[in-house]
Amino acid sequence: MSPGADIRLLFTARIVRMFSYGLLAVILALYLSSAGLSDAEIGLLLTLTLLGDTFISLWITTRADRVGRKRMLLIGAALMIFAGILFALTRNFYLLLFAATVGVISPSGNEVGPFLAIEQSALAQTLPAGKRTQVFAWYQLAGSLATALGSLFGGGLAQALQNGGSAPLSSYRVVILIYAALGLLLGGLFNFISPQVEVPFGENDKKRVNLLGLGPSSKKVFKLAALFSVDAFAGGFVVQSIVAYWFHTRYGVDPAALGAIFFGANIFAGISALSAAWVAKKIGLLNTMVLTHAPSNILLILVPLMPNLPLAVSMLLLRFSISQMDVPTRQSYTLAVVSPGERSSAAGVTGIARTLGASLAPIFSAPLIGIPALASAPFIISGALKLIYDFSLYRNFRTVEPDEERRPQ
Numbered sequence: 001m002s003p004g005a006d007i008r009l010l011f012t013a014r015i016v017r018m019f020s021y022g023l024l025a026v027i028l029a030l031y032l033s034s035a036g037l038s039d040a041e042i043g044l045l046l047t048l049t050l051l052g053d054t055f056i057s058l059w060i061t062t063r064a065d066r067v068g069r070k071r072m073l074l075i076g077a078a079l080m081i082f083a084g085i086l087f088a089l090t091r092n093f094y095l096l097l098f099a100a101t102v103g104v105i106s107p108s109g110n111e112v113g114p115f116l117a118i119e120q121s122a123l124a125q126t127l128p129a130g131k132r133t134q135v136f137a138w139y140q141l142a143g144s145l146a147t148a149l150g151s152l153f154g155g156g157l158a159q160a161l162q163n164g165g166s167a168p169l170s171s172y173r174v175v176i177l178i179y180a181a182l183g184l185l186l187g188g189l190f191n192f193i194s195p196q197v198e199v200p201f202g203e204n205d206k207k208r209v210n211l212l213g214l215g216p217s218s219k220k221v222f223k224l225a226a227l228f229s230v231d232a233f234a235g236g237f238v239v240q241s242i243v244a245y246w247f248h249t250r251y252g253v254d255p256a257a258l259g260a261i262f263f264g265a266n267i268f269a270g271i272s273a274l275s276a277a278w279v280a281k282k283i284g285l286l287n288t289m290v291l292t293h294a295p296s297n298i299l300l301i302l303v304p305l306m307p308n309l310p311l312a313v314s315m316l317l318l319r320f321s322i323s324q325m326d327v328p329t330r331q332s333y334t335l336a337v338v339s340p341g342e343r344s345s346a347a348g349v350t351g352i353a354r355t356l357g358a359s360l361a362p363i364f365s366a367p368l369i370g371i372p373a374l375a376s377a378p379f380i381i382s383g384a385l386k387l388i389y390d391f392s393l394y395r396n397f398r399t400v401e402p403d404e405e406r407r408p409q
Contacts, residue, residue: 006126006197007135010119011142013073013189017115018143020080020182022150022266023175025109026259027158029241029366030248031172035091043366045093045100046241050359052101053112054352060114061348062213065199065341069118070190076114077187080104084180088173104183107362109147109240109262112355116331117347122197124335124343129404132335133285136328137277144270144324148263151240155259162255199341213345217338220400224334225350227393229357234385236361237378238300243316246369246378251309261313268320276325284405285333290394292325294387301383304376336402 032042056079064072083103087096099105104113120136127135154175161171214221240262247253247261272292280288299319306312331347338346365378 006194007123009189009193010123010197011139013115013186014119014139014143015146016182016186016189017080018111018146019150019153020179020186021106021111022109022147022152022262023154023157024150024179025106025147025240026151026155026244026262027172027175027255028105028107029245030158030255031087031169031176032096034167034169034172035096037093037096039366039370041093043363045096046107046239046362046366047359048097049100049105049107050112050236050355050362053104054355054359056102056104057112057114057117057348057355058212058352061117061351062345064114064118064344064348065121065213069122069197069199069344070193070195072114073118073190073193074187076104076118077183077190080113080183080186081180084176084183088176088180091169107239107241109151109266111143111351114348117351118344120331120335120347121343122193125197125199125340129336129402132404133280133328133332134277136332137274140273140276140324140328140331141270144266144273148266148270151262151266152259155255155257155262159254159256159259199344212349214342214349215339217342217346220337221334221342221346221349223396225353227389227396228330228350229353230392231386231389232354232357233361234357234382234389236358237365237382239358239362239365242362242365242369242378245366246304246375247309247312249369250375251312253309261316264317265320268317269324272320272322273324273328276328279325280329280332285329285336285402286394286397286400288329289326289333290390292322294390296320296323297383297386297390300386301380304379333402336404337400 029042029046032045037045057076060072060075080103083099083105086099086103087105090096090099106112120139123135123139124132158168158171158175161174162168166174212218244258244262247258253261276288276292279292283291296319299315300323303312303315303319306315334346334350335343368374368377
């Protein structure tokens with residue numbers, strides 16, 4: 001199989017997965033509320049969903065370069081199917097807790113699980129360094145568009161079923177079953193990936209690695225992971241499920257309208273990610289990460305301060321129009337400063353740090369949304385912490401340049 005075929009398979013898998021995450025995120029908190037869970041229980045469940053994904057992903061990604069990237073991607077797809085089926089079949093809090101902890105569920109509409117780290121390492125294996133950021137930007141765009149369509153479809157389907165006479169709980173359960181079915185499709189796509197995406201034979205034997213699969217790059221990776229966890233913790237206060245819940249409780253926005261709002265938001269996010277590659281060529285990966293991220297965080301703080309729904313949605317969409325420019329640049333930068341045999345581990349460790357940081361926030365943010373006087377706090381806390389992250393990242397890594405920025409390709 002040619003490298004191009006593997007790239008097409010990985011892009012298709014990304015689209016299927018992010019579509020499924022998008023359709024689930026719009027209705028997940030609403031489903032849990034309809035199932036009888038309290039706001040505090042919803043926050044705890046969302047937190048443990050992300051925590052469970054963290055530990056499963058850590059185990060999978062730090063072994064992928066040595067055990068096999070394809071094999072670990074298939075395991076991840078199986079866990080996604082398991083979580084979707086169990087979520088759909090039970091209203092028992094403890095069974096939901098088990099499914100959330102062991103399986104792969106995305107409450108945010110963003111990447112969770114082991115997929116991103118391994119897929120991007122596989123892509124980097126087949127790409128020259130000079131094209132990596134551009135391909136990652138298209139990869140991000142494909143995911144954002146898929147998430148947008150998933151949000152639109154999930155919210156629209158739930159609303160259509162309710163308009164047709166279905167109870168809210170039943171309509172949300174249908175969406176969750178579709179999520180499980182898409183996990184099965186994802187596994188089918190991964191099954192066709194060729195051995196060319198694996199680490200070259202002998203690469204991992206050239207250096208000693210620790211239990212996380214890292215060698216000489218350990219110090220850089222751990223420092224990046226610490227900073228990324230702060231950013232993700234801040235982002236965890238405003239995951240898509242929480243923002244959707246905020247719009248629903250504050251303005252009474254119905255599921256179909258929520259789907260439309262996040263469809264637009266993810267379209268803007270995808271466009272901003274695509275423009276990141278062009279900006280990075282002009283000012284560098286790190287500068288792009290910082291200088292585009294800071295203004296988006298100011299806009300995030302402004303969302304709950306707006307006096308009405310149209311202005312609040314406008315601030316949200318403006319924020320999404322630049323908020324994702326740091327994503328492909330951050331991913332490309334991380335893989336650029338480590339050796340090929342450390343890529344899945346580096347992407348996995350930093351990705352896990354982000355998931356771990358994000359997982360701690362919903363347990364605080366969900367109860368705040370339920371208190372009228374504090375409902376705006378998650379947006380303000382998130383924006384302020386993200387600004388601190390931007391400053392700290394630049395201060396610590398301004399002298400660490402990727403190879404492609406030190407010499408022409």
